[in-house]
Amino acid sequence: MTCSRPVWLLYGCALAAILSSASQAQPNPSYGTVSSPCPTQTLAVYSGVAPSQSSDLVCVLPQVFGSGGLVGTKNGGPLNDATDHEVHFQASTVRSFAPLNEEIGIQLNNMPLAAPVAQFLFQGGAVVSTTQDLGPILTDTADTLGKGRFYFSAGFQHFEYDRVDDVNFKAADTVFHHELETCSPPDPMAPLDTSPTACLSTGVVRYVNDIVTSHNGLSLRMDQFSMTGAFGVTDSLDVAVVVPVVSIHLGMSSVAKIYNLGPVSGPDAIAPCDQEHTFAGTNDATACLNQSFSKSSSTAGMGDMLIRAKYRTLKGEKTSIAVGMEFRLPTGDAYNFLGSGTWGVRPFGIVTAHLGRISPHGSLSFQGNGQSLLAGDVTGAAVQRAHLPDVISYTGGVDAMITHRFGAAVDFLGQTLLSGARVTAGKYDGYVDPDVGNQPGYTIAAQPDLHTFTSTFTLASVAPGIKLVPVNNLTIMASGLFRLNDTGLHARPAPMLGVSYSF
Numbered sequence: 001m002t003c004s005r006p007v008w009l010l011y012g013c014a015l016a017a018i019l020s021s022a023s024q025a026q027p028n029p030s031y032g033t034v035s036s037p038c039p040t041q042t043l044a045v046y047s048g049v050a051p052s053q054s055s056d057l058v059c060v061l062p063q064v065f066g067s068g069g070l071v072g073t074k075n076g077g078p079l080n081d082a083t084d085h086e087v088h089f090q091a092s093t094v095r096s097f098a099p100l101n102e103e104i105g106i107q108l109n110n111m112p113l114a115a116p117v118a119q120f121l122f123q124g125g126a127v128v129s130t131t132q133d134l135g136p137i138l139t140d141t142a143d144t145l146g147k148g149r150f151y152f153s154a155g156f157q158h159f160e161y162d163r164v165d166d167v168n169f170k171a172a173d174t175v176f177h178h179e180l181e182t183c184s185p186p187d188p189m190a191p192l193d194t195s196p197t198a199c200l201s202t203g204v205v206r207y208v209n210d211i212v213t214s215h216n217g218l219s220l221r222m223d224q225f226s227m228t229g230a231f232g233v234t235d236s237l238d239v240a241v242v243v244p245v246v247s248i249h250l251g252m253s254s255v256a257k258i259y260n261l262g263p264v265s266g267p268d269a270i271a272p273c274d275q276e277h278t279f280a281g282t283n284d285a286t287a288c289l290n291q292s293f294s295k296s297s298s299t300a301g302m303g304d305m306l307i308r309a310k311y312r313t314l315k316g317e318k319t320s321i322a323v324g325m326e327f328r329l330p331t332g333d334a335y336n337f338l339g340s341g342t343w344g345v346r347p348f349g350i351v352t353a354h355l356g357r358i359s360p361h362g363s364l365s366f367q368g369n370g371q372s373l374l375a376g377d378v379t380g381a382a383v384q385r386a387h388l389p390d391v392i393s394y395t396g397g398v399d400a401m402i403t404h405r406f407g408a409a410v411d412f413l414g415q416t417l418l419s420g421a422r423v424t425a426g427k428y429d430g431y432v433d434p435d436v437g438n439q440p441g442y443t444i445a446a447q448p449d450l451h452t453f454t455s456t457f458t459l460a461s462v463a464p465g466i467k468l469v470p471v472n473n474l475t476i477m478a479s480g481l482f483r484l485n486d487t488g489l490h491a492r493p494a495p496m497l498g499v500s501y502s503f
Contacts, residue, residue, distance in 0.1 A: 034382055036382060038056070038062045039380060040063065040076075042380065050068055056297070056336055057248060058101065063295055064254055065077060069379075071088045072280075073280045078291065080278050081280075082276065082277075088277065089176040093176055094377075094379050097174075098379070099452040102374060106388060109332075109337070109339065109340040109374075136361060137498070138411055140361075142314075142320035142322035142352040143322075146235055150230070150231055150503055151231075151500065151502040152227075152229050152502075153227070153500035154499055155225070155477070155498030158495055159224070160491060161491050163490045165424055166424055167423050168425075171448075172450060173215050173216060174214045174449060175212070175449040178277075179208065181205045182205075183199035184199060185199060194263055195262065195263075195268075196260065196262040196270070196275070200433075201435055206262070207261065210258065211259045211431075211447075213256065213257045214254045214255070216253065216254045219252075226242055227242070227243045227244075228242045228243075236311055236313075236315075239308065240309075241305065241306070242305065242308070243302065243303075244304070245300070245301070248298065248300070251295070251296030252296070253293070254293045254294070256290070256291055256292070257290050258279070260277055264440050272288045273285060275288070279291045297336075299336040299338065301332065303338050304330060305331045306326055306328055306329075307326070310323075318354050319352070319353050321350070322352075326347075327345055328345075330342055334373055341372035341385075342372040343370045358399075360398045362395060366391070367391040369388035370387070371386060375388045389418050389419055391416065396412050397463075404469075406466070407467045408464070409464070409479075410464045411462070412463075413481075414459070414460050415458065415459045416457070417488070420454065420457060421454055423450055423452050423453075424452075425448065426450065427446055458485070461481050461483050462481075465480065465496070466478050473503055474499070474500075476498075477496070477499065479496040480493050480494065481493065481496065
């Protein structure tokens with residue numbers, strides 16, 4: 001890789017080379033070099049080893065019913081084993097939970113961090129003027145620190161999530177469908193076979209229309225502590241490093257009910273615990289078809305480190321313009337949602353105006369991402385990565401100096417994720433047996449369900465806050481992040497507290 005002047009660009013070029021080398025050094029899951037922590041798609045009958053329970057957060061949803069998913073006990077599941085269809089509802093649980101897992105993991109890594117903001121203007125290492133504001137909190141300005149100046153900050157944010165898209169975390173209900181099994185349709189003149197194992201006129205075995213409903217509840221919270229250090233290389237160029245430390249808890253509970261198709265009255269009636277699909281470990285008529293499950297895990301550690309350079313291209317009497325580049329290093333553990341699992345590059349531009357005591361500002365950026373397990377699949381024998389959705393970010397706001405030691409700010413933060421996983425609350429329309437018809441035991445009523453899809457969507461938030469300067473160069477910050485729409489991962493109002501010092 002070849003770099004050219006100006007000299008300060010060499011730093012960005014060197015970082016790009018390091019990121020490229022790190023990305024190439026990662027094992028390629030397409031060659032089976034990275035084993036999945038929760039291979040619920042791999043059957044013990046074929047692999048010889050049943051999956052084990054994983055404490056990784058990425059495995060909480062896939063393994064809520066057991067280490068092997070919603071399958072038989074020999075494969076690490078909760079169901080009684082059947083002779084010829086070990087997989088049971090395996091693929092359906094993967095299809096339903098994978099996009100939900102993906103949406104949670106990706107968007108946890110897109111939470112805003114307090115930005116390094118210049119509170120004073122410096123030129124040639126000396127104070128030449130003082131801004132009439134204390135700057136924003138969760139967004140940035142075009143102003144720079146000044147040559148030889150240092151800035152340090154620490155901030156704490158607490159997030160509690162209550163929904164994803166239009167799916168409430170208290171009622172993320174899902175219907176799981178059986179694996180497809182085809183058969184040769186019976187002779188139309190033959191006597192009607194009403195057993196669960198009969199081949200229907202549609203060419204499938206009757207029991208493949210059995211379902212499992214799951215009334216799910218999720219709990220998700222995150223604490224984020226970030227430390228930022230910035231340095232003024234020149235009057236116009238700042239470099240900064242952000243190191244987040246993250247704590248996350250994810251839990252899921254599920255009340256599952258099995259709906260079997262077959263005779264429930266008469267001489268051929270089948271008792272609940274003798275049905276084709278039942279929960280193992282019990283002879284109770286209710287527990288055979290109704291059971292509760294839960295799984296949770298908590299973790300803490302370093303998140304993805306950010307390295308940033310900002311260059312002020314224009315300094316007018318009232319207006320400043322800056323451009324910059326931010327690099328995200330995959331230092332966080334993606335298996336526990338602490339990091340994105342891939343590199344990221346974000347070029348940005350910022351415009352700031354100083355109008356007396358009021359300073360409006362706005363920014364626009366595009367973040368390009370690499371391949372990540374968060375967008376892929378961790379339920380196969382080997383981890384599969386896919387492209388992490390790119391993000392367009394835009395902010396706008398205003399901050400004001402109320403007194404020389406007290407200021408207020410309000411900002412709009414928007415993020416558009418390009419082609420990301422989505423979920424929506426839908427409905428399973430029910431079922432009527434095509435051969436027996438609308439008879440007891442051969443129909444299933446409509447049920448709430450979780451539908452998944454992919455689309456481009458926007459997260460919009462507003463962040464009001466205040467800044468207090470008790471002594472020169474020391475600033476205390478308080479802010480709140482409020483979501484304006486319900487798309488994507490939705491948090492309740494999130495408080496932020498921070499302190500910064502510049503010298």
